[in-house]
Amino acid sequence: MKISLGEISDRFGLQLIGDASIQISGLADLTDAQPGHLTFLFNSSYKKHLAKSAASAVVLHEADSVDCPLPVLLSDQPRLAWANIASLFDTAPQPDRSIQKTAVIDGSARLGKHVSVGAHAVVSAGVVLADGVSIGPGCVIGNDVSIGENSRLHANVSIYHEVQIGERCIVHSGAVLGADGFGYEFDGKLKKIPQLYSVHIGNDVEIGAGTTIDRGALNHTCIADGVKLDNQVQVGHGTNIGAHTAISGCTAIAGSTRIGSYCLIGGAVGIIDNIEIVDQVEITAMSLVSQSILKKGRYSSGTGLMPGNRWKRSIVGFRKLDEMLKRIRLLEKRLDEG
Amino acid sequence: MKISLGEISDRFGLQLIGDASIQISGLADLTDAQPGHLTFLFNSSYKKHLAKSAASAVVLHEADSVDCPLPVLLSDQPRLAWANIASLFDTAPQPDRSIQKTAVIDGSARLGKHVSVGAHAVVSAGVVLADGVSIGPGCVIGNDVSIGENSRLHANVSIYHEVQIGERCIVHSGAVLGADGFGYEFDGKLKKIPQLYSVHIGNDVEIGAGTTIDRGALNHTCIADGVKLDNQVQVGHGTNIGAHTAISGCTAIAGSTRIGSYCLIGGAVGIIDNIEIVDQVEITAMSLVSQSILKKGRYSSGTGLMPGNRWKRSIVGFRKLDEMLKRIRLLEKRLDEG
Amino acid sequence: MKISLGEISDRFGLQLIGDASIQISGLADLTDAQPGHLTFLFNSSYKKHLAKSAASAVVLHEADSVDCPLPVLLSDQPRLAWANIASLFDTAPQPDRSIQKTAVIDGSARLGKHVSVGAHAVVSAGVVLADGVSIGPGCVIGNDVSIGENSRLHANVSIYHEVQIGERCIVHSGAVLGADGFGYEFDGKLKKIPQLYSVHIGNDVEIGAGTTIDRGALNHTCIADGVKLDNQVQVGHGTNIGAHTAISGCTAIAGSTRIGSYCLIGGAVGIIDNIEIVDQVEITAMSLVSQSILKKGRYSSGTGLMPGNRWKRSIVGFRKLDEMLKRIRLLEKRLDEG
Structure with missing residues (x-):
């Protein structure tokens, strides 16, 4: 894959300062970039690295363009330009739209057009896979699960019965959706409370590797449209996460909590059960949220690192x-x- | 599934105030409940929601029953009543007591009666599965593992060699039991210490999705009867967890630590190695236990959340x-x- | 397996005080040891347990040998002696150097000599497995992955496309290498940034159960030789971990961070993105590293545990x-x- 700076400039509407015929064969960060690479300046404080960069060109904000030693593509939002340009160079293998013969698919499952089912995957009774769904090798899809158009499960994902997944979702390897919520009542010993409800996931949700989302006991666990969950996130039973909220790795969210939309929740955060967090709340890494947050803004806990x-x-x-x-x-x- | 309030009242010995002929078709929480639903009042502070609830009836404590606008089932322990009643409505698929033909089972494995082995599961040499054991699709059971009567492993569980699991245990998807403990000795580089012992799990233990329990180096890692581990808990090598202790999600427990019985350990707690925690200790979410706890009670660390x-x-x-x-x-x- | 104290003394150059003909059949810790067991004294404060130990002999430092009631093997480094002696008693099943017939191996994969591929494993197009590689049952190896000599993947490991793993590595069950890094840019909704690079893992690396290492966006995520990662560690995209660093369980490391060599990072630590940690840094359990650490030494955060x-x-x-x-x-x- 090669594309000229001129073509990138045209395609994404980025003003070019430099030779339009320069060929770009890939992207790389400022310090590792080699000839042929397009790089990015996201933060003015790294501007000093431009002089030493072997990159063939750089995407940066106009304010950083003065005296730039490299050919430049100007962008008001270099990170957004990155997201767009990177898709040109994405060589990740795509689903092959075939059913592997070692997959075990129950006769009552309904599969749409162009569905992929990987080797050794298991699709149980009553499952509905919409058009373009891709089930990775080794996935196990429980009874009566439904998955919306063009959603993709990578290898070794486990989905329990009756979970619903929307359209264009991505679920990474090792994720587990719909396992029993952690509910017991003490009666001399810990008596299990049946978890009667399921997990409902909206459209355009991405779920990281090893992330677990439990089924609900008295209501569904709900993940709204556009939510992004990083790796090893834990979502407790009956919890509700609002649209377009992003949650970084290893965050633990207990049950029956309501998290708003457009929140940014840092890595390894803990959130207790039965509280409410409103929209547009930002929580810094490794904070413990032990009470409701009723006002948008940025919150923290913990102590700084010290010798x-x-x-x-x-x-x-x-x-x-x-x-x-x-x-x-x-x-x-x-x-x-x- | 439908059952009358009268029948629920009779079956669980809960006094009914209202029409015994009302049909209940499911359970739901106070705010989501629809006609046909039985709901629960666990906390007097939510009593205000009763007036707006569409539920057909509510289980609550006698102290909360005055002026209740809904038909009522009285219980001294509404949560225990919930656990009991919910089992009536549990439609989770049960093991089908069959051996799927894609399962790979070593000739030397011994299987009891009514054992289920799911599609693409692997049962290695010397494994003993007692009567009624269910192995989910995609599980891998290592050499010489033994699993007691009526224990159930959900999909994609990995069990290393020689692990012993008791009766009526539940192991959720993605759990890994018996991987090597984290032991090295520095000798210019980190030299691996062989982990010679295994993991012993008692009866009635539930192990959450993605939870990992390492095998021991100089003694077995032991989980006593009735212990409940939530998702993504990590238990280090040689650690001992006492009976009927419950540990919430994402808690990390290092090696060679002894935790007592009837403890309640909150989510995302860290517990260091080689310490002792006595019986009936409660640890709040995200605390770090960096020394032994020799007196029962409630313990915390960290700072409160702040703007x-x-x-x-x-x-x-x-x-x-x-x-x-x-x-x-x-x-x-x-x-x-x- | 039985071996005499005299043979152990000879083989590892440990001075014996006691009867060389005593037969040792296993290792055990000080309090659990039975006759036939060799035990170890790692810490002088446990010396009082020697009197009650049923062990047949003990390995300890000369300074602790006075009045020892048991036969003794002297070692300047009892933990290193342990690592060496334990390998004599390691009965963990070894790879069987065969390709199970239920494994699905793409025709374009290249397998070296003495390679094992377990039941229901999937080896995709373009994969290269060097001599002596062992792929556990249920593993899924994506396109164009390469794995070096004598590396071993336990059951149910997921490896995404183009990941490179060195020689003599061990990857435990449930680990996921090469899933997409967590990268989005906000544009009304969260737009996914393609993660174009991969994961490069050196030689002699051990990766714990359920650990996840994400692929990079603008550079490879790199794990250097001899690194040991415990269970449920999360490594973000583009992060670099230096040689012989050990990271305990449940530690979360965000993206684009550079961690030095010979670091010891305690369990459940959080490390934010885009920082640098120099060589030989020790971080205590559950600390949050929220800025670069430019001087070697020991660092902590948090508060002590209190009632x-x-x-x-x-x-x-x-x-x-x-x-x-x-x-x-x-x-x-x-x-x-x-």
Whole structure:
């Protein structure tokens, strides 16, 4: 795959400063780029790397274009330009629109046109796969699951009974959708509460490798349109995630929680059960959300990283914070009383 | 499935206030319930939702029954009533007690009566599956594994050699039992320490999707009867978890740690290696347990969630806690000395 | 398997104090050891357990050998002795060097000598498996993957296209290598950024159960020689992990971060994107690394564990840290001004 700078400029409406005939054969980051590569400047602070870059051209914002030593494509949104241009160079294997003969497909399953089912996949009774669905090798699709048009499951995904997946979704390997929610009631021992509902996933949802989304007990677990879940995210039973929210890797969300739309939830965040988070909330990495968030904005918890010996001294202070407050109050009182 | 309120009342010994002939076709939570649904009031603070609920009846505690606009089933333990009643409406597919022809079963494996082995499952040499065991599609069962009566493995579970699983256990998709513990000794590079022991799991244990339990190096990793592990829990080598302890999702437990019985360990907790936690300890979500807990009770760590700009100011203070303590002491001394 | 103390002494150059003819049939820890077991003393504080141990002999450091009631093998590095001796007793099943007939292997794949491919494994077009490679049952190996000599994948591993794995690597069940990195650009909705690069893994790398390593967008995600990743670790796209670094379970590493060599990263650590961590950095369990670490040493974050009621009082203080600092300053000023 080769394409000229001129063609990229035309196709994506990016102003070119430089030789339109230069051939681009791939993309690479600023420091690794070789001749033939198009690179990107996302942050002005990396501008110093431009001088040493072997890239054949760079996409950057006009504000960064002064004295640029490389041919330039100007973009108001270099990251968006990246997303668009990268699709030209995407060589990821596409589904082959065939049913592999080692797949086991129940006679009652209904398959649309151009469906792919990979080797050793299992499609159970009552499953409905719409046109263009791709089921990767080794996937197991439980009874009465439905999957919408052009959705793609990569290898070794497990889907329990009655889960519904929308259109154009991507589910990565090792993900598990619809396992029982974690519900017990103590009665001398922990008695299991049957999880009667399922998981409903909207359109254009991407679900990362090893991510788990549990089925609900008294209502469905719902993931709205356009949600993106990174790898190893855990979504508890009955939880609801609003449209276009992105959740980074290893975040754990307990049950019956309602998360709004357009939220950005950092990696390894913990969110407790039965709370509400409104739209457009940003939560920084590894925060614990232990109460509802009713106002949009950015939230954090935790302490900053410190060298171990200094940290230990701060921890001593943390344990005495209550006492410190009292001592300050007493000092103020003594001074006030003169 | 339909059942009258009268029958539910009789079967579970719950006093009925209302029309015994009302038909119940399912369960649902307070806000989503439709006509035909039985709902539950677990918390008095949600009582206000009763007026708007379309449910046909509600299970609640006598203390909440005054002026209830719906037919009522009284229970001293509404959550326990829920667990019992829900089993009536559980339509999850049950194992079909057959051996799928694409399963690969070693000739030396011994299978009891009414065993199910799903499509593309692999059962290795020396495996013993007791009566009523169900192995889901795509599971891989290593050499000499034994699984007790009526235990069920969902799809795509991986069990390494010599793991022992008790009776009536449930293992969800993507779980991995018996992989090598994380043990190395530094000798210029990291030299692997063979993990000679295995994983022993008691009766009535439930193991969540994507949960991993490592085999031991100098002793077995042991999970006692009635333990419930949620999704994506990690249990290190040689660790011991006592009976009827429940551990929520994404909790990471390092090796050679002993956790007592009847503990409740919140989601995304971290527990370091080689410590002891006694019985009946409760640990709140996302706490780090960095030393033994020798007294029962509730424990926490971390900081509360704050808006990002206020949090940053607290972090500045956290780094100065040691200095603040000293300054308070100095102030006290100056005042004392007059 | 039985071996005499004398033979162990000779084979590993450990001085024996006691009867060389004693037969050792296995290893066990200090408290569980039975007659026939060799045990180990790694920490002088456990010396008191020696008196009660039923072990037939113990490996310990000379400094701990005084008055030892058991036959002794002396070692300057008892843990290294352990790693060496344990390999004598390792009965884990080895790959059988055969291709199972239910494996699906594309005609264009190239397999070396003594390669094992387990039941129901899938080996796609263009894959290269070097001599002695073992692919476990249920693994799915994507297009154009290459795996070096004597590397072993346990059951149900998923490898996406073009991933490269070096020699003598071990990949545990449920691991997913090469899934798409988590990259989107907001354009009214979240637009996916194609992840054009792959994952490159060096030699002698071990990857734990359920661990996920994403493919890169503008450069390869690289794991250098000798790296050990525990279970359920997440490695983001384009991240680089230096040689002989060990990362404990459930650690989440975001994208485009560079981690040095010989680092020890504790369990459940979070590391944000686009930072640098130099060589020989140690990070304690559950810390959040939110900025680059440019000096070797030990780092921590978080707060110590506290009983819940005391913890709540410290949290109140944490929220007032900014105010407390101001009040201390004011007190100092008032006293200074006398």
